[in-house]
Amino acid sequence: MSQQIVTHASAAVEPAAHASGMEHADPVEIAALMPHFEAVGFPAKQVFGFVGSVALTLLALWVVSQHRLPAPLLLPAVLVSAAVQALVQLGSFMHLREARGETWQIPVLALAFVIAAGIVGFSFWIMTFKSGVS
Amino acid sequence: MSLLGQLFPSSVLRPMELGSDGLIVLTVAGLLFVLTRYRKWGWLWREWITTVDHKKIGVMYLVASLVMLFRGGVDALLLRTQLAAPNSTFLGPEHYDEIFTTHGTIMVFFMAMPLMFALYNAVIPLMIGARDVAFPRLNAISFWVFAFAAILFNISFVIGGSPDAGWTAYAPLTELTFNPGVGENYYLLALLISGIGTLASGINFVATILGMRARGMTLMRMPLFVWSALVSSALILFAFPALTVALGLTMLDRLFGSSFFTIAHGGMPMMYVNLFWIWGHPEVYLLVLPAFGIFSEVVATFSRKRLFGYASMVGSLLAITLLSFGVWVHHFFTMGAGAAVNAFFGVSTMLIAIPTGVKIFNWIMTMWGGRVRMTVAMLWQMAFIPVFVLGGATGVLLAVVPGDYQFHNSYFMVAHFHTMLIGGVVFGFLSGLYYWWPKMFGYMLDERQGRWAFWLYFIGFWVTFVPQYLLGLEGMTRRMYTYSAGFGWTTLNQISTLGAFIMGAGFLVLVFNIVYSMLHGERDLTGDPWDGRTLEWSLPSPAPEYNFACLPTVAERDTWWEAKREGGAVAARLRAGDIGPIVMPKPTAVPFFIGLGFFVAGAGMVFSWWVVAAVGFAGVLALLVAGWFDYRDHEELSRDVVLRAEAAAGRVQA
Numbered sequence: 106m107s108q109q110i111v112t113h114a115s116a117a118v119e120p121a122a123h124a125s126g127m128e129h130a131d132p133v134e135i136a137a138l139m140p141h142f143e144a145v146g147f148p149a150k151q152v153f154g155f156v157g158s159v160a161l162t163l164l165a166l167w168v169v170s171q172h173r174l175p176a177p178l179l180l181p182a183v184l185v186s187a188a189v190q191a192l193v194q195l196g197s198f199m200h201l202r203e204a205r206g207e208t209w210q211i212p213v214l215a216l217a218f219v220i221a222a223g224i225v226g227f228s229f230w231i232m233t234f235k236s237g238v239s
Numbered sequence: 240m241s242l243l244g245q246l247f248p249s250s251v252l253r254p255m256e257l258g259s260d261g262l263i264v265l266t267v268a269g270l271l272f273v274l275t276r277y278r279k280w281g282w283l284w285r286e287w288i289t290t291v292d293h294k295k296i297g298v299m300y301l302v303a304s305l306v307m308l309f310r311g312g313v314d315a316l317l318l319r320t321q322l323a324a325p326n327s328t329f330l331g332p333e334h335y336d337e338i339f340t341t342h343g344t345i346m347v348f349f350m351a352m353p354l355m356f357a358l359y360n361a362v363i364p365l366m367i368g369a370r371d372v373a374f375p376r377l378n379a380i381s382f383w384v385f386a387f388a389a390i391l392f393n394i395s396f397v398i399g400g401s402p403d404a405g406w407t408a409y410a411p412l413t414e415l416t417f418n419p420g421v422g423e424n425y426y427l428l429a430l431l432i433s434g435i436g437t438l439a440s441g442i443n444f445v446a447t448i449l450g451m452r453a454r455g456m457t458l459m460r461m462p463l464f465v466w467s468a469l470v471s472s473a474l475i476l477f478a479f480p481a482l483t484v485a486l487g488l489t490m491l492d493r494l495f496g497s498s499f500f501t502i503a504h505g506g507m508p509m510m511y512v513n514l515f516w517i518w519g520h521p522e523v524y525l526l527v528l529p530a531f532g533i534f535s536e537v538v539a540t541f542s543r544k545r546l547f548g549y550a551s552m553v554g555s556l557l558a559i560t561l562l563s564f565g566v567w568v569h570h571f572f573t574m575g576a577g578a579a580v581n582a583f584f585g586v587s588t589m590l591i592a593i594p595t596g597v598k599i600f601n602w603i604m605t606m607w608g609g610r611v612r613m614t615v616a617m618l619w620q621m622a623f624i625p626v627f628v629l630g631g632a633t634g635v636l637l638a639v640v641p642g643d644y645q646f647h648n649s650y651f652m653v654a655h656f657h658t659m660l661i662g663g664v665v666f667g668f669l670s671g672l673y674y675w676w677p678k679m680f681g682y683m684l685d686e687r688q689g690r691w692a693f694w695l696y697f698i699g700f701w702v703t704f705v706p707q708y709l710l711g712l713e714g715m716t717r718r719m720y721t722y723s724a725g726f727g728w729t730t731l732n733q734i735s736t737l738g739a740f741i742m743g744a745g746f747l748v749l750v751f752n753i754v755y756s757m758l759h760g761e762r763d764l765t766g767d768p769w770d771g772r773t774l775e776w777s778l779p780s781p782a783p784e785y786n787f788a789c790l791p792t793v794a795e796r797d798t799w800w801e802a803k804r805e806g807g808a809v810a811a812r813l814r815a816g817d818i819g820p821i822v823m824p825k826p827t828a829v830p831f832f833i834g835l836g837f838f839v840a841g842a843g844m845v846f847s848w849w850v851v852a853a854v855g856f857a858g859v860l861a862l863l864v865a866g867w868f869d870y871r872d873h874e875e876l877s878r879d880v881v882l883r884a885e886a887a888a889g890r891v892q893a
Contacts, residue, residue, distance in 0.1 A: 220477050
């Protein structure tokens with residue numbers, strides 16, 4: 106649906122752009138901001154994303170602070186909830202399907218994944234030494 | 240503790256702090272007097288405080304950054320004065336700790352970062368043929384959040400007490416047990432708040448560059464400064480969250496009794512170090528990459544030659560960006576991680592020298608065979624090359640793990656990172672300032688005075704830091720507040736202090752240069768004083784509010800240079816028929832008050848005044864909601880207005 110809106114919005118904006126001076130308002134921005142109110146009405150996707158993110162954060166906090174799982178499972182549980190939250194936010198906030206070419210998302214997402222996985226993985230590796238010293 | 244005792248502990252009642260109080264009161268009174276006497280309040284409000292124009296926001300970033308350079312520089316001179324003689328009692332140990340902490344924090348967060356954003360704001364939209372950034376109001380919010388965070392950090396030394404755990408603020412030094420008082424709270428809150436502005440700017444410039452380029456400006460036709468701003472903004476997005484987490488957890492430890500970094504309750508201080516440098520290493524690249532971009536513009540313009548090896552320049556920018564996320568352990572090789580970890584990060588660190596070396600050769604090859612003009616901007620560029628090669632070479636030495644066990648935290652390392660940050664970042668941004676100053680303000684900076692500032696600063700730099708490399712080899716460690724005469728460090732320290740004062744003199748000449756040129760400098764009437772190559776030079780100086788009356792179409796790299804070659808001096812002339820009305824974002828007071836709200840909230844949290852903090856946050860939230868539903872955030876400049884302005888500038892074809 107959002108794909109449709111983008112096509113429609115850019116078709117409406119771009120030819121008029123040079124005459125009206127609206128170029129500084131990028132078509133994706135216009136599509137993302139303006140027609141959503143008419144087309145969707147209630148921003149259910151965004152509310153779901155927000156409530157879902159808060160709930161997942163609270164879940165992680167609760168599981169750890171109340172020790173609701175055996176110790177070896179706590180860390181994986183937090184990591185899984187973080188990964189799920191990243192997906193929820195990507196899906197609900199990040200206009201993943203509204204770009205002018207979805208192929209462009211792939212290298213950026215891959216880069217984000219490599220960096221995130223690298224930071225988390227390397228941090229585990231770096232911190233393994235503490236089992237030897239403490 | 241009484242309120243008075245909390246606000247004014249003994250550390251802010253030392254003579255030096257009381258003297259600063261007097262100077263601050265005098266300066267503020269003077270500003271208020273001038274603004275009132277010359278009826279400038281309305282002008283200040285309409286033209287600056289409520290503006291969303293990227294060019295004016297850039298100017299405000301620049302002013303803030305120069306003020307912070309002064310504060311950080313005075314801190315540096317105090318440190319060097321203390322070290323000029325053995326067993327000096329000029330500063331006490333606590334005082335010395337506070338000053339090196341504020342020196343480092345201010346220089347990185349409140350001098351270098353805003354100077355970078357000043358140049359982004361000043362020229363990125365002009366270079367890509369856009370009328371503003373993607374989110375003009377968010378841009379103003381970024382600035383005001385940063386400005387109020389800077390104020391919050393800077394008042395710490397006269398109200399409540401300065402932070403004193405170093406700019407890195409390692410746990411457990413920052414934990415409440417070892418560091419009572421509000422100084423570290425100031426550090427944490429100010430950096431957390433300014434981080435919001437930084438992240439928003441990162442998003443803004445990625446969106447601007449990817450979404451708002453002129454027709455025909457493909458990625459590989461972008462000027463290199465735009466490329467460097469793009470990757471540097473992306474680095475902000477990937478790196479700053481790690482800093483936010485590190486600082487946020489420390490704040491929870493200090494204000495809400497958690498124990499993420501307190502060993503007593505199973506916390507792990509090493510994790511703070513890890514998180515800090517996950518951000519910290521990309522941070523230095525996100526500062527230096529824009530400087531690389533500036534050098535690439537400056538060297539091409541002043542060699543009257545196309546940049547050598549454009550594609551390899553872009554490739555090495557991307558390589559540095561990626562590699563910068565795989566090297567952070569080299570900041571703490573001595574923490575005790577295993578040999579495999581240290582070896583991996585040592586090698587990955589050395590790899591960065593390769594793409595950087597590619598860039599150095601490309602800049603030199605651009606000059607080769609070109610017609611080089613020795614302007615001040617070009618002098619900074621030329622000076623950068625040997626300084627950065629020295630810094631890079633010592634960096635590779637530091638990356639050798641066994642060697643690092645010797646160099647770690649010595650003055651060798653202090654000298655290394657000052658070489659990189661001054662020789663890379665400061666030289667680069669000053670080069671950019673001299674280059675783009677006419678575009679920002681409409682007048683040139685006097686070249687003769689600029690040369691004086693350059694030579695003082697450049698010579699001062701070597702005199703300051705070469706002795707510090709040697710001191711490091713002699714065994715002097717960083718953050719020592721004094722030393723005894725028997726160590727044999729006195730002469731080298733004295734030379735280094737002399738150099739610092741020469742650099743200070745260079746700064747004063749720079750300020751004089753700016754003020755003198757504002758009054759008497761040559762006006763830039765052409766809009767293209769350097770015979771430039773990129774789109775910003777196709778506009779009058781300073782650019783009109785809407786930048787481009789007609790948006791340009793780009794057919795190749797260095798598009799303005801090519802247009803001039805084909806069309807001659809009239810290349811910038813427009814056809815009256817092409818000019819239409821222009822929709823521009825409207826000024827708004829919301830960003831200023833959002834900054835103020837964050838300031839109130841931050842101050843409330845620093846002193847644990849929860850009601851004040853709640854009021855501040857409620858204000859921010861209310862302003863955000865009001866801003867979201869403000870649909871009248873743009874206005875139209877009629878065709879007549881645009882046409883008249885362009886005709887007055889002589890830019891319309893007869």
